[in-house]
Amino acid sequence: MNSQKSGTRPVSSHRTGPLTGTITVPGDKSMSHRALILGGSATGTTRVTGILEGEDVLCTAEAMRQLGARVEKQPDGSWAVTGRGVGALTEPDRVLDMGNSGTAARLLMGLVASAPFTTFFCGDASLHKRPMRRISDPIGQMGAVVTSRSGDRFPLAVTGRDLMPIRYELPVASAQVKSAILLAALNTPGTTTVVEPKPSRDHTENMLRHFGARVEVETDTGGGRIIRYDGQQELTAADVIVPADPSSAAFPAVAAAITPGSDIRITNVGMNPLRDGIFTTLRDMGATIDIENLRTEAGEPVADIRIQGGTLKGIEVPPERAVSMIDEYPILFVAAAFAEGTTIMRGLEELRVKESDRIAVMAEGLKACGVTCEELEDGLIIHSSGSTPPQGGATVATELDHRIAMSFLVLGMRTEHPVTVDDGRVMETSFPGFTRLMTDLGAKFTEEQAG
Numbered sequence: 001m002n003s004q005k006s007g008t009r010p011v012s013s014h015r016t017g018p019l020t021g022t023i024t025v026p027g028d029k030s031m032s033h034r035a036l037i038l039g040g041s042a043t044g045t046t047r048v049t050g051i052l053e054g055e056d057v058l059c060t061a062e063a064m065r066q067l068g069a070r071v072e073k074q075p076d077g078s079w080a081v082t083g084r085g086v087g088a089l090t091e092p093d094r095v096l097d098m099g100n101s102g103t104a105a106r107l108l109m110g111l112v113a114s115a116p117f118t119t120f121f122c123g124d125a126s127l128h129k130r131p132m133r134r135i136s137d138p139i140g141q142m143g144a145v146v147t148s149r150s151g152d153r154f155p156l157a158v159t160g161r162d163l164m165p166i167r168y169e170l171p172v173a174s175a176q177v178k179s180a181i182l183l184a185a186l187n188t189p190g191t192t193t194v195v196e197p198k199p200s201r202d203h204t205e206n207m208l209r210h211f212g213a214r215v216e217v218e219t220d221t222g223g224g225r226i227i228r229y230d231g232q233q234e235l236t237a238a239d240v241i242v243p244a245d246p247s248s249a250a251f252p253a254v255a256a257a258i259t260p261g262s263d264i265r266i267t268n269v270g271m272n273p274l275r276d277g278i279f280t281t282l283r284d285m286g287a288t289i290d291i292e293n294l295r296t297e298a299g300e301p302v303a304d305i306r307i308q309g310g311t312l313k314g315i316e317v318p319p320e321r322a323v324s325m326i327d328e329y330p331i332l333f334v335a336a337a338f339a340e341g342t343t344i345m346r347g348l349e350e351l352r353v354k355e356s357d358r359i360a361v362m363a364e365g366l367k368a369c370g371v372t373c374e375e376l377e378d379g380l381i382i383h384s385s386g387s388t389p390p391q392g393g394a395t396v397a398t399e400l401d402h403r404i405a406m407s408f409l410v411l412g413m414r415t416e417h418p419v420t421v422d423d424g425r426v427m428e429t430s431f432p433g434f435t436r437l438m439t440d441l442g443a444k445f446t447e448e449q450a451g
């Protein structure tokens with residue numbers, strides 16, 4: 001959310017019956033950020049269709065304008081992004097406000113690391129708590145200078161320099177860190193190498209190729225990846241079709257899966273294999289999920305997903321799957337609250353440094369709603385009988401976290417008593433229109449205006 005906004009908007013979710021209908025959720029957030037950043041770094045005009053017009057992506061759009069790109073919404077709803085080529089960013093005349101977006105913050109820190117000026121960054125209270133050393137370390141090794149009053153957090157400034165290529169082994173499996181280094185490499189002579197212990201979402205690599213660049217990717221014996229990029233290649237404008245966001249699709253998917261009698265379709269969902277862990281996991285829990293009409297659009301797999309409601313069972317989710325569904329754990333915790341038996345989810349230490357501490361905030365809210373769970377340093381264990389729904393009846397603090405808000409609204413669709421989230425505005429971050437789309441399927445939400 002833009003850091004200047006004030007006030008809150010509580011939303012309550014009421015118990016509903018079976019969900020039915022066909023919906024399309026908004027565009028993929030990760031791809032939308034990258035289309036704007038790479039389109040704004042290429043020569044020529046890139047037309048982006050299906051872009052997510054959520055607040056996080058709008059922050060990136062404004063930042064790219066400030067850095068010299070032309071970014072305009074067209075009358076047909078597509079976006080036109082005109083860049084000036086690699087190495088041609090211009091100095092912003094104001095502080096870049098990254099709002100609530102870790103992706104915008106980290107990718108753009110990488111992009112400006114090679115620019116011959118200082119870029120100032122700020123964000124909202126959530127973003128100001130998130131760790132940025134994971135970016136300042138590698139871009140610092142390349143030669144950029146990052147200055148922050150607090151050592152490693154926002155607000156901060158990046159002073160760009162002529163960079164040197166590095167070989168960098170990621171200490172955490174993070175697509176944001178990988179992407180920041182690749183964006184710093186765009187205008188860096190020589191070969192920059194990123195080694196990732198586990199493959200993370202590869203939209204940056206795919207989209208760089210889509211813009212005509214060569215990216216070399218090697219898979220090592222342990223399943224990790226080595227990505228090599230030769231800097232100062234030309235990027236050429238290329239149209240981008242953004243599919244619907246699988247991370248957003250997870251909310252209606254879980255709502256349908258935990259509501260017997262439901263039968264819904266979510267169309268045109270991005271099915272990148274490094275993003276689809278939630279659907280595999282829901283299936284492992286016994287959900288009926290059919291992937292229909294699988295096709296490739298603009299180099300990314302896309303499908304329609306049919307979800308039928310039924311009974312779920314508790315499972316142990318393989319920790320190595322976490323990276324392919326990292327943003328889906330809050331809503332998976334909700335699915336587990338309705339599954340028969342115990343669901344064990346581990347390997348989730350990264351959840352503690354998202355928009356909120358998603359393990360702690362979810363555990364607290366679930367307990368307030370009558371769900372039995374045990375918080376671990378790196379995960380959550382949830383116990384449920386499956387047959388008696390949790391009581392609900394609580395108001396949950398969303399802590400500036402869109403996925404917390406949407407998860408508890410889905411929980412409230414099946415609890416005995418309504419569940420209220422203290423501020424529904426945060427959903428604008430990634431899923432504008434969430435309450436309307438869910439209502440189209442049969443959800444019952446009430447909203448109030450509050451100060």
Ligand SMILES: O=C(O)C1=C[C@@H](OP(=O)(O)O)[C@@H](O)[C@H](O)C1
Nearest residue numbers: 030103173174175176177326327
């Ligand atoms: O690269 C991206 O677009 C993203 C990567 C993930 O973060 P990490 O790289 O920190 O795992 C994810 O949580 C975020 O929502 C989007």
Ligand SMILES: C=C(OP(=O)(O)O)C(=O)O
Nearest residue numbers: 100101102103104327354
């Ligand atoms: C973690 C998320 O996003 P970001 O890191 O971009 O704030 C998310 O969308 O769940």
